Amino acid sequence: MKSLKNVFILLLTLLIIAGSAIVTFVGIGGRGGDYSDRFGVLNIKLGLDLAGGVSITYQAEEGSNPSSSQMEGALAVIQNRLDSKGYTEAQAYLDGTDRIRVEIPGVKDANAAVEDIGKTAMLTFVGFDWDDIKNSSIMDKYYDLYVQDAIAALKEQDGEDAEYSESELLTEAKTYLPQQAYYTVMTYPEILTDALEAGLAEEVLTGSDVADASYQRGQLSQNSAVQSYVKLELNAEGREKFAEATEKYEGKYIAIRLDETVCSMPTVNSVITDGVAQITGMSGEEEAKSLAADIRGGALPVRLVDIEHNSVGATLGQDAMQTSVTAAIIGFILILIFMIVYYRIPGVAASIALLFYITLELFFINLLDITLTLPGIAGIILSIGMAVDANVIIFARINEELRGGRGLLVSIESGFKKALSAILDGNVTTLIAAAVLWFLGSGTIKGFAQTLALGIVISMFTALVVTRLLIQQCVALISKNPKLYRSIHVKKA
Known part of the structure; x- marks a missing residue:
């Protein structure tokens, strides 16, 4: 009866992981009746450095000395204009005290975008x-x-x-x-x-x-x-x-x-x-729609001057994306091989948990509408490393318990318990730093902080909950041989 319960728990866990992977990598259909891989990786918003597009930097007119509230108001107006004109994947953020940076993926005509977004629009x-x-x-x-x-x-x-x-x-x-x-x-x-x-x-x-x-x-x-x-x-x-x-x-x-x-x-x-x-x-229709959008967006509280704008080619972004993803996949496969060869059954459990981690990370990036950039990919890769590190700490504690002559189940429970404080200390400090970058940073720095913070939270869940659950079921259903859990020299009681 107990083994049936373990089989059920293991199968349910694997089904949840497989189901989430399908949703993340395939999607579950489109919005508004059109297929668009909702919740799938193809529906993740890509930043300027990956999708190509236009980057514009506006500065308050010289001598205007805008207040922080005026700049925040101007930022809100620009964001409204971006939304009204259909630039749903664009983002605008303050850059210093008197500048606003706008990034519009997928747009090729920089001059038209500059005129369209930065006009004063005083009605x-x-x-x-x-x-x-x-x-x-x-x-x-x-x-x-x-x-x-x-x-x-x-x-x-x-x-x-x-x-x-x-x-x-x-x-x-x-x-x-x-x-x-x-x-x-x-x-x-x-x-x-x-x-x-x-x-x-x-x-x-x-x-x-x-x-x-x-x-x-x-x-x-x-x-x-x-x-x-x-x-x-x-x-x-x-x-x-x-x-x-x-x-x-x-x-x-x-x-x-x-x-x-x-x-x-x-x-x-x-x-x-x-x-x-x-x-x-x-x-015609286009001019009328554009004028209506300008009026809805409101007037800028301070006159802005375009001081810099440039276009990023989509090909360059695609090359960077492909290179980054390829490097991440190769590194991830090598990590999985190492974990399985060195840690055996716990390594298999950790590998499955890491795959679940990747699935959840991409799912929540999509769900939370986070724009993925190259620094964002770096944040994901860094958080993968922290997820691996958490598993290594846990397995080291389990191994210490086994070498001390304790039983397998006791060693596993004790190993997770003793590793908890070290994992929390390391992850919480990093999470605090990521939170500061998230709320105070802008642009690419914010993108890095978002994926890193999200990855840290998910990695703690997969390491402390999912890996533990999988190892427990492996002990109950596959083998209780301590050698398969990385302890080769077990001290006899």
């Missing part, structure tokens, strides 16, 4: 009366710009010898621009900045008044064409402000700006109290 609604602006002195600047643009267009069309009259062009500008509010503002959006400074316009809403921004496609009126646009839903405070603004500027304009770019400039036809607005004029 404002600017109300103004065009009659006030067109009759002001700030128009002189834009008459001159109109003339310069017209001359450049004529030269491009007719060559450098194109004939033109600046005075005639200036007269044309003074006639045309005041009559064309939409053209003037959309062509020269900085005119609103000048109008704000001159007190001829006012910001009636900001991005903080927006509760949500979503991409939409459809007709905005019965006779309009189907188009892509961004639907804005305002929060309670924003609804109140917008109602007051639309009442004040009824028959006039409220321009919607993102940074210095005017996205749309609708005429206010009536008071709007439902807190819903639309941004139109998009070139």
Whole structure:
């Protein structure tokens, strides 16, 4: 009856180990109906050094002297933008007191990523009366710009010898621009900045008044064409402000700006109290979706400057990955051979426990959404060494007990008990160091600390629980010969 119990325990243990290995190395199906090896090694997020991609370093604008809360806020905004734009495997972290480092695996165009992620994205609604602006002195600047643009267009069309009259062009500008509010503002959006400074316009809403921004496609009126646009839903405070603004500027304009770019400039036809607005004029679906994501992500609390960006080729990452994994597999096989040859039955038990350790490590890396990097692989390899070391300490204590003439079962129990303090001391101190690196480190240092800390916890479980359980069942079912448990010279009682 007792042997049946031991057989059941041994088979159950081996089945659990085999089942977890299948889940880890094969996966159990996909997310959302698509096969994606969920919980399998193929679904582990790879870092920039393994998957290739873009690395960007932003620094707060010189002289801005950002506070720690501003930098943390900027970090949160950037992470929101990464998520909104579908960069689900990207990570952003603070690098020092005024820098933010962003790593986006799988992206090839560094310049596009820099522009996409680091823009200030300050959303404002600017109300103004065009009659006030067109009759002001700030128009002189834009008459001159109109003339310069017209001359450049004529030269491009007719060559450098194109004939033109600046005075005639200036007269044309003074006639045309005041009559064309939409053209003037959309062509020269900085005119609103000048109008704000001159007190001829006012910001009636900001991005903080927006509760949500979503991409939409459809007709905005019965006779309009189907188009892509961004639907804005305002929060309670924003609804109140917008109602007051639309009442004040009824028959006039409220321009919607993102940074210095005017996205749309609708005429206010009536008071709007439902807190819903639309941004139109998009070139297509992609632009509308990108704008909605920028607005949802929010505005950066501090202006960031791209000081460094580079691309890492996927081939380089794959080569590094393949080399690291190959080295780890070869080293692991050599360890298993040594353990089995030198420690015999305990070595077999330890080898099975180590295989279970690898399975659990990869499973939890996937489950906890840890991004695997080259330093992370180094952390795994180091924790394998610590797992082996724990088993060696245990077997040395068992061997000492057997050499002292004690029985096999007593020696095993005593060996595990005496090894416990040494294993805990060594692992806990390393775990503390890994925890410090995890919470205070960044980037690759954090990746190393994460896999190391995870590996230490799992290695203690497999060495102290799984190895012990397997050895106990081997004693009960296979052999009680002390020589098979590494003690060759047993002292007779």
